[in-house]
Amino acid sequence: MTASHEFDTDTALDRIDDDRYAAQVTDRWGALGPPVNGGYLLGIGVRALQQTLDRPDPLVVSAFYLRPGQVGSAEVTVDLVRPGSRFTTGQASILQGGKETLRVLANFGDLGAHDGRTHVEDDPPDLPSPERCVDLTQGRSFPGLSLVDRIDYRVPVSPGWVTGTPSGKPCAEFWMRFSDGREPDTRCLPSLVDAGWPVVMELGVRGSSTVELTAHVRARPRPGWLACRVRTRYLMDGMHEEDFEIWDSAGTLVAQARQFAVLA
């Protein structure tokens, strides 16, 4: 990880004082609807927490989206809530134009310690290799959808919502990686679990907005492509959860997230 990679450049912080940072929210992480992808905005908050809490890995990150993020300057305030022996809890707020756009509570710790008590019930997504998959965007750019210029996606077959034939099945499995070769680490994972498309688009809806996102970071990812499994089980009265798993190139679950979202 170097400062020259896009994700690191675009989440860079200038320290104002011990618990305040200045950031620039760029237009390079635009999603289908809002000008700023929620995961990218969260990446700024997670980075501020990581710097302040002085623990290497985010373990649990809960983000409440209060207002749409805006391209432009932002201030990040961080509050050390509880320094514990094993975990440290902190809270960060992103303020833009004097208004709070995002509030994050998170526990940080150390995923380098392994105690061996492991029991895994599920397997990684059963995907063809990235080389035998299809480029989601076929190399095209889309107005406002700058996120796809930052992240490469490889799908076994083009999703139904892309080809105008939604499948009726709100789920997806695909590969993902930063386009500029930045390798994954635990800091970027809470952002990447929001970097997919809303799988409810397979139900024919236009899109969906994140209200809250909780990400569990479970292991430090190995270099390489990340395998994603996304699923919505319960759309009820326009509100739904979306579950997002990321598995690394060695077949280890590295992040598990759930968001609560509302249809456009």
Next chain:
Amino acid sequence: MTASHEFDTDTALDRIDDDRYAAQVTDRWGALGPPVNGGYLLGIGVRALQQTLDRPDPLVVSAFYLRPGQVGSAEVTVDLVRPGSRFTTGQASILQGGKETLRVLANFGDLGAHDGRTHVEDDPPDLPSPERCVDLTQGRSFPGLSLVDRIDYRVPVSPGWVTGTPSGKPCAEFWMRFSDGREPDTRCLPSLVDAGWPVVMELGVRGSSTVELTAHVRARPRPGWLACRVRTRYLMDGMHEEDFEIWDSAGTLVAQARQFAVLA
């Protein structure tokens, strides 16, 4: 719902001023390990938020457990974070002995509005009727485990950890209801998703402590028994998620929760 029911009595609040309440944490909701069940403690925070935010239903509740809850007096502070057109976001902290034991961020709204955009992929737990199930505790009391005097559990067969033969399968399906006849509502659901036993006990471990709990409340429950589905898929280095679904007597998903926990 009347004040005479145990859950309501034991989460009652005395208003100190506009954003502070006094509460008494009782010894009537003790779990296997800690003296105070985390879900019960959360119930005090949710009630304070409901009173302050003036919206009927919690929709998303994220709770960070900072220190073990203690039997005795507590102060609850509430912060109105963002009053929105559809949702209102608030934060509550529970303080005991001057220290913060729990911090909660939540969105409240109105689940009485139905827009009809619904697509449900999964079915309720396939359980025999409560009458044909087994009482988990067989009417016995257990020292420190006062929770089972407040809540009735009905299981198809006694779980392996109860009979000393853990199944190796960290999952469970069962019925639950308040013992005193209090009917479920949306306010109690963020508490009830933490009122089961840790299903990792089917792996032979002694127990588990909640670090963070996120609950989505999806619908207002009908009266009657609640059907629960609990599962842990990924125990990794002593840390695990636990997913908890609650379905009402009409077969509607009313709550979906995930917690991040660490083995004892």
